[in-house]
Structures are given as structure tokens and as C-alpha cells.
Amino acid sequence: MLTDTTTDGALLDPSDDLVGRVTRWAGEVTELDDPVGATLGQLPGLGREAPRPGSGDTLRLFDLLSRVAAVDLVVARTVEPHLDALSILDQAPEPPNLDAIGVGPSATWGVFAAEGPGVRVTATRRGDGWTVSGHKPWSSLGRRLTHALVTAWTGERTRRLFAVPLRHEGVAVESSDRWIARGMALIPSVGIDLTDVPAVPVGEDGWYLTRPGFWWGAVGVAACWYGGATAVAELLHPRPGREPDQVALMHLGEADTALFAARTALQHAAAQIDASGQGAAGRSTELLARRVRGLVRQVGDDVLARTSRATGPGPLVSQERHARRVADLHLYLRQEHAERDAAALGQALQQDGAS
Known part of the structure; x- marks a missing residue:
């Protein structure tokens, strides 16, 4: 020591x-x-x-x-x-099937687990897979990372973690112009909107x-x-x-x-x-x-x-x-x-x- x-x-x-x-x-x-x-x-x-x-x-x-x-x-x-x-x-x-969302050796990750009043991300089962849709606030570097772990609601009271690709066409990142902070100026933490983005569950509810x-x-x-x-x-x-x-x-x-x-x-x-x-x-x-x-x-x-x-x-x-x-x-x-x-x-x- x-x-x-x-x-x-x-x-x-x-x-x-x-x-x-x-x-x-x-x-x-x-x-x-x-x-x-x-x-x-x-x-x-x-x-x-x-x-x-x-x-x-x-x-x-x-x-x-x-x-x-x-x-x-x-x-x-x-x-x-x-x-x-x-x-x-x-x-x-259980190891998640990250190949399904294009995770390769150069992947970069964030963790977006924040919740905001009046907004949420919901997860929906689609055949053999899942998609997530909704708004996730405080998503630091959402525009620059390749993937993220995102919490999403699977029911009225249950949440689950999902791995999602951030380069998917269903991901829209808010303008960083809203980030007026003098601190962490190079890492704007803005919201992202997800629309039917493929997702891989990580763990159970x-x-x-x-x-x-x-x-x-x-x-x-x-x-x-x-x-x-x-x-x-x-x-x-x-x-x-x-x-x-x-x-x-x-x-x-x-x-x-x-x-x-x-x-x-x-x-x-x-x-x-x-x-x-x-x-x-x-x-x-x-x-x-x-x-x-x-x-x-x-x-x-x-x-x-x-x-x-x-x-x-x-x-x-x-x-x-x-x-x-x-x-x-x-x-x-x-x-x-x-x-x-x-x-x-x-x-x-x-x-x-x-x-």
C-alpha cells in the first residue's frame, strides 16, 4: 500500500x-x-x-x-x-449472443441505465428475438460508441438489460447543442431515441x-x-x-x-x-x-x-x-x-x- x-x-x-x-x-x-x-x-x-x-x-x-x-x-x-x-x-x-447485433473485436461500449420522468424504453419480443423502442436520457457518447447496454421495460414493473447496436438506423441521438456544460464538454450526455432497434437480452428480468x-x-x-x-x-x-x-x-x-x-x-x-x-x-x-x-x-x-x-x-x-x-x-x-x-x-x- x-x-x-x-x-x-x-x-x-x-x-x-x-x-x-x-x-x-x-x-x-x-x-x-x-x-x-x-x-x-x-x-x-x-x-x-x-x-x-x-x-x-x-x-x-x-x-x-x-x-x-x-x-x-x-x-x-x-x-x-x-x-x-x-x-x-x-x-x-448465460453468455449473450452478441454476434446477432454485430459485436466485433473493435466494439466500444456504454451503459445507459438512467430513467427519466415521463419517458421509458420498452422491449418487445419479435419472433426469436427482441427489439427496443423509446427514449433513454443521459446517454453519454451515444453518437460515437458502437454498442451499449440499455435497461428496458418488459412489463409494467419489470426491467431487463439489453445489448443494442448504436449504429442501427433506428437509433437517433439528440443534438449535442443542448449540452451547454463547461465540465465534460467533450462528452455530451444527451438522450437517444430508439425505434425497433434489435436487442439481445443480458440476464433475466x-x-x-x-x-x-x-x-x-x-x-x-x-x-x-x-x-x-x-x-x-x-x-x-x-x-x-x-x-x-x-x-x-x-x-x-x-x-x-x-x-x-x-x-x-x-x-x-x-x-x-x-x-x-x-x-x-x-x-x-x-x-x-x-x-x-x-x-x-x-x-x-x-x-x-x-x-x-x-x-x-x-x-x-x-x-x-x-x-x-x-x-x-x-x-x-x-x-x-x-x-x-x-x-x-x-x-x-x-x-x-x-x-
């Missing part, structure tokens, strides 16, 4: 060959005109090498995600859902939400938040020729303490996931993930606030890389619903009588 302060998102020391290679190409693609496109080109190869959660090597996976996020959160936001989708496919009780790995992927996202927070906090470290005052040192110490807590929580979560293996399901896994996500989100918010107060407006208006990191992390952290997710954790604890 790490003993020294880090600003590179490391959860393991030293980095192994895979993590080192991925971190290097993350830095290289960040400098390109189209970093997302360059990252997408790397995903198929990375997916064949990256460890899966619950495989005994979960910390190495989280280390990879956090280090990439420390380099660039846009790259991490492109990598994480692809690896999550591959993990979900590996966990399926309800499996996606109850499978052992559902909450594992949620911790993987927190690893990205942690990596992004370490990069923002880098600005708190003393610079040559500029002696920090006591207030600056206080902010550095407080941020380091918070990041240490987040790092320790992620290391603990990886160990728990591997110890429980593929049989991990139920409330204990949910509690673990909610606790870790809530803690890392709080740490990320704290680092953003401390860095802003400690350094003033200068870096935000004159250092493009730092300003982009701040905007990206602020938006990414909003995937955790703060007080609402804390209330959900409290409800779970109340139901279990846990402490």
Missing part, C-alpha cells in the same frame, strides 16, 4: 506495466485535437487486458481508473463505462439491478472521482520560489487528510469485493458502495472548495488545465446525489438495524 502523499491518483505502489502504459497513453491523447476519439480507439485493447472487479485484482482496476482520472477526467469518463459494460457481460449467467457486480461498478466511478480530486489538489502543493503561509499549509494538510481517507476507503472496498467474490450480493455490498461513494464525493467537494479558497481566482482564469479539471470534477461528482444518497444509506441502515 502507499505510504507517501500522492498527486497522481495512485492506489497501489508501484504502478504495474498495464497501469503505466494506460497512464502514458492517457497523457498522450489528452494533447490531441480529439482525445475522446483517440481514447475510443484504445478501448478494445484495454478491455482485453484490464482486470474485472471481483476477480482478485480489483484494486489494480481501481488504481488504473484513478490514475487515468488524475491525468484527465474526460479520458477516464470514456474508459470507465466501457470496462463496466465488459464486466457486466462477463457476469451474465431484474438481474441487472440484483447481480453481485451492480454496486462494484459504482465504486469504480468513485475511483475516478478520487483520481480527479488528487489532480485538483496538486495546486495546493508548494511551488519553487513561493513560500506558503500558514493558511496555505492548513489547506494542504486538510486536503491530504481527506484524500488519505478516500484512498483508504477505496483500498478497503477493493479488498472486500475480492474477498466476497462472485457471490457478493445484497445489502452488505450496497452499504459498502454507498459509504465509499458518499465519502469520496465529500472529499472531492472539499478539495474543490479548499483549492479555490487557497489559490484564489488566478488559476481558474489563467491555467486552462486546472480550470478544466475543476469543471470536469464538479460535474462528475454530481453523479452522486449528495443528501439524497445519504438519505438512501440511512434508510438502508434503518431497514437492516445496522450501525
